[in-house]
Amino acid sequence: xxxxxxxxxxxxxxxxxxxxxxxxxxxxxxxxxxxxxxxxxxxxxxxxxxxxxxxxxxxxxxxxxxxxxxxxxxxxxxxxxxxxxxxxxxxxxxxxxx
Numbered sequence: 001x002x003x004x005x006x007x008x009x010x011x012x013x014x015x016x017x018x019x020x021x022x023x024x025x026x027x028x029x030x031x032x033x034x035x036x037x038x039x040x041x042x043x044x045x046x047x048x049x050x051x052x053x054x055x056x057x058x059x060x061x062x063x064x065x066x067x068x069x070x071x072x073x074x075x076x077x078x079x080x081x082x083x084x085x086x087x088x089x090x091x092x093x094x095x096x097x098x
Contacts, residue, residue: 018045018088018091019045019087019091023091023094023095024038024042026094027087027090027091027094030090030094031074031075031090032074033071033074036057036067037067037070037071037074039057040053040057040064040067040068040071041071041083041087043056043057044068044071044080044083044084045083045084045087050064050065050068051064053067053068068080071083075087
């Protein structure tokens with residue numbers, strides 16, 4: 001891990017440690033995400049763009065764009081930043097549940 005400006009931990013995958021695997025699975029269930037939407041969501045969350053997503057999943061760029069658009073519709077957001085904030089919002093809500 002690299003430290004930025006003398007103390008702030010800097011990570012190459014900014015969203016990687018914000019949710020545990022258990023929180024991701026619970027978030028997937030709460031939001032009703034398909035397996036592929038779940039994969040795309042996790043990739044977006046760590047900062048991957050559509051090109052990187054299509055390469056990682058072995059699909060065409062147009063297909064990756066389609067998945068991102070479906071996630072925007074499903075989560076009622078209009079940007080990647082809003083999508084990440086929505087996931088964090090669900091994570092925070094799930095932490096309140098017993």
